[in-house]
Amino acid sequence: MNVMSNRPRRLESYVSGQWVAGAKDGVPLLDASTGAPVAFIDSTGVNFKAALVYGREKGGPALRRLSFHERAAMLKALGQALMERKEEFYTLSTATGATRADSWVDIEGGIGTLLSYASKGRRELPNTRVLLDGDVELLSKDGTFSAQHILSPLQGVAVHINAFNFPCWGMLEKLAPTLLAGVPAIVKPASQTAYLTELMVRRVVETGILPEGALQLVCGSVGDLLDHVEGQDAVTFTGSATTGRRLKTHKAIVENSVRFTMEADSLNAAVLGLDAAPGTEEFDLFVKEVAREMTAKGGQKCTAIRRVIAPRAFSEALIENLRARLGKTALGNPTDEAVRMGPLASLDQREEVRARIRDLSADAEIVAGDPDNPSVTSGDAVAGAFLNPVLLYCDKPGSARAIHDVEAFGPVSTVMPYDTAEEAVDLALRGKGSLVASVFTNDPAFAEEVVLGLAPFHGRVMIGNRVSAKSSTGHGSPLPGLVHGGPGRAGGGEELGGMRGVKHYMQRTAIQGAPTLLSAVTGRWMPGAEARAGGEHPFRKSLAELKIGDQLITATRTVTLDDIEHFANFTGDTFYAHMDDEAAKANPFFDGRVAHGYLIVSFAAGLFVDPAPGPVLANYGVDNLRFLTPVNPGDTLQVQLTCKEINPRANAEHGEVRWDCNVTNQTGATVAQYDVLTMVAKTRE
Ligand code: NDP
Numbered sequence: 001m002n003v004m005s006n007r008p009r010r011l012e013s014y015v016s017g018q019w020v021a022g023a024k025d026g027v028p029l030l031d032a033s034t035g036a037p038v039a040f041i042d043s044t045g046v047n048f049k050a051a052l053v054y055g056r057e058k059g060g061p062a063l064r065r066l067s068f069h070e071r072a073a074m075l076k077a078l079g080q081a082l083m084e085r086k087e088e089f090y091t092l093s094t095a096t097g098a099t100r101a102d103s104w105v106d107i108e109g110g111i112g113t114l115l116s117y118a119s120k121g122r123r124e125l126p127n128t129r130v131l132l133d134g135d136v137e138l139l140s141k142d143g144t145f146s147a148q149h150i151l152s153p154l155q156g157v158a159v160h161i162n163a164f165n166f167p168c169w170g171m172l173e174k175l176a177p178t179l180l181a182g183v184p185a186i187v188k189p190a191s192q193t194a195y196l197t198e199l200m201v202r203r204v205v206e207t208g209i210l211p212e213g214a215l216q217l218v219c220g221s222v223g224d225l226l227d228h229v230e231g232q233d234a235v236t237f238t239g240s241a242t243t244g245r246r247l248k249t250h251k252a253i254v255e256n257s258v259r260f261t262m263e264a265d266s267l268n269a270a271v272l273g274l275d276a277a278p279g280t281e282e283f284d285l286f287v288k289e290v291a292r293e294m295t296a297k298g299g300q301k302c303t304a305i306r307r308v309i310a311p312r313a314f315s316e317a318l319i320e321n322l323r324a325r326l327g328k329t330a331l332g333n334p335t336d337e338a339v340r341m342g343p344l345a346s347l348d349q350r351e352e353v354r355a356r357i358r359d360l361s362a363d364a365e366i367v368a369g370d371p372d373n374p375s376v377t378s379g380d381a382v383a384g385a386f387l388n389p390v391l392l393y394c395d396k397p398g399s400a401r402a403i404h405d406v407e408a409f410g411p412v413s414t415v416m417p418y419d420t421a422e423e424a425v426d427l428a429l430r431g432k433g434s435l436v437a438s439v440f441t442n443d444p445a446f447a448e449e450v451v452l453g454l455a456p457f458h459g460r461v462m463i464g465n466r467v468s469a470k471s472s473t474g475h476g477s478p479l480p481g482l483v484h485g486g487p488g489r490a491g492g493g494e495e496l497g498g499m500r501g502v503k504h505y506m507q508r509t510a511i512q513g514a515p516t517l518l519s520a521v522t523g524r525w526m527p528g529a530e531a532r533a534g535g536e537h538p539f540r541k542s543l544a545e546l547k548i549g550d551q552l553i554t555a556t557r558t559v560t561l562d563d564i565e566h567f568a569n570f571t572g573d574t575f576y577a578h579m580d581d582e583a584a585k586a587n588p589f590f591d592g593r594v595a596h597g598y599l600i601v602s603f604a605a606g607l608f609v610d611p612a613p614g615p616v617l618a619n620y621g622v623d624n625l626r627f628l629t630p631v632n633p634g635d636t637l638q639v640q641l642t643c644k645e646i647n648p649r650a651n652a653e654h655g656e657v658r659w660d661c662n663v664t665n666q667t668g669a670t671v672a673q674y675d676v677l678t679m680v681a682k683t684r685e
Helices: 048-064 068-084 085-094 100-124 169-181 189-209 241-248 251-254 281-299 312-327 347-358 420-430 444-457 499-503 515-522 561-571 580-586 595-607
Strands: 012-015 018-021 027-030 036-041 131-138 146-153 160-161 185-188 215-216 234-238 259-263 268-272 309-313 365-368 392-393 413-420 434-440 460-462 506-513 551-558 614-626 636-648 652-664 672-682
Touching: 012 048, 012 189, 027 189, 036 189, 048 146, 048 185, 048 215, 068 085, 068 189, 085 100, 085 189, 100 169, 100 281, 100 309, 100 499, 131 506, 146 515, 160 169, 169 185, 169 189, 169 499, 189 215, 189 636, 234 241, 241 259, 251 614, 268 281, 268 420, 268 444, 281 312, 281 413, 281 434, 281 460, 309 312, 309 420, 312 392, 312 413, 347 392, 347 413, 413 420, 420 444, 420 551, 434 444, 434 499, 444 460, 499 506, 506 515, 551 595, 561 595, 595 614, 595 636, 595 672, 614 652
Parallel strands: 160 185, 160 234, 185 215, 234 259, 268 309, 268 434, 309 413, 392 413, 434 460
Antiparallel strands: 012 018, 012 215, 027 036, 131 146, 146 506, 365 392, 551 636, 614 672, 636 652, 652 672
């Protein structure tokens, strides 16, 4: 289907494996700059209950059959395929009012999030279908009853209800962790810009990369879909607080304890430091950041700076600088290359923002911009949803209400003065919980006081100064590896945050039992579980032959004083506890000279290594190394090395093997405990 023709199209939903149009002609969606119809949207007649069942029965099992690494590879392939088609998305994106720079955040930022999850998933998750959470909890003295927390994918569908401002990123930033977790999704974009999401989903479906049922799309109202959500489903919402609250208290969501994540209004603050006077680099950076946040995407960003908190003495200079900078922002049709800021998403949206500016005016005066008379360099000033940036100033922010309460979702910010760091924090917290705040300072003491004051009320706090200016990702950019979401007014939700975001779609379960049975469930050997010693050295076995629990009990080696002296002189580590008997005895932990911890580790390797070339390719580190009992000259070491976890790498000839390494002395006491990490070939040569 040619979705790029200039004729307005009827958008379709992709449900139960088919593209379906709504039963009615639909509501027209208008180009934000010209007012010309781009598409019609309607979902009447879509069988939402069947879509949920289809996701649960078809998409879920197909995704759960794949390991984390296989799902990560799928996300990578998808990201690459979409990146190849990006120009098509850019072209359509101008209708939403987005400039090329705005669209970059939405389109390439979204695809980049897929790719980032793909690579993080492969690096940070095991190649399994279940995740372990935390360490083994020992529940009995004799070690026969223990527990391990695990995370397994929910068996329902994630319903993602998205906002109009990021039709691509909004979908992909939620989809990436959902699919990596092994959970299918139904995406419902906001109607206003759904044509861009629909185009991207068409391209996704055409690639055939995702298993059938993993991704469905609803263009238009979700009808009775939420009536049918169940306890294994999850619903995420980005949009207005009013809608969010309505959905959060939806009967089926409440009755079935459906996981509900909400990202709503946020009156994000930026604080200029008391040290950042006009003329400092931090002052200039602050001006640039505030102006950028007001104008990027026409200020229609959930993370945009709404409240500008500045030292009273610098406020006048700040307003002057902002006024000059904002005045140079060319407003117009984003198809025009000279344009720096496009229109708002719709005329309705502009009316909404104008009304909110009127609310803000109860507390604050407009010091830059005229909300009612747009001045445009291109585009239709009557039919297009244009609005120049509007800066307000509130002289008494401590007693004002509207400026801490009202979100004008457009190019609108309010400057508010403060006198002390404590007051700056107090003003920021009046936003009642936000997605992000930023602090521009070069003073460590100010940074500490303000950032720690802001942290409990924010999902992210960015510190800006001269050192990070070039590399900083900025106040307004949510990043795949960092938490996105905020408490209180911001909705109380949390998204992204690297692998934290994946776990939102998984159930944490404490599994209790005997170690052998726990190991069978988790796929990871643990102390006390059955092991197989004797037979071939486990380093001779390929990944295909090696089994969890394969064990080597080594020969013994006695540590002599000569060994300790030799090691000390050879390495240069002549710390007194190894060299001076008297001084060592005076130390509360030792009873005379002791062997170096690294000597123990080296001797242990000497005991367990099988030297000939074979399937073990490399030792790439140790984890959790602890020295538990001092080793004195004359003590005899022995190692128990057990295959703990096997992770075959997808698309590679090798995998990672984690070995439990327990070094004991002649009494059986553990002197050192750690995990040895090796790369092992999948097959023998
Ligand atoms: P809405 O809350 O109206 O819509 C958000 C999403 O919810 C859309 O996909 C919308 O679909 C959907 N929706 C609306 N009603 C229902 C319902 N009863 N059942 C299921 N889904 C529903 O917000 P808007 O996008 O219209 O924006 C309005 C305001 O929200 C903005 O002016 C701004 O203040 C705020 N906003 C905040 C954002 C943030 O991240 N902080 C992001 C975007 C907006 P449909 O479009 O089809 O109605």
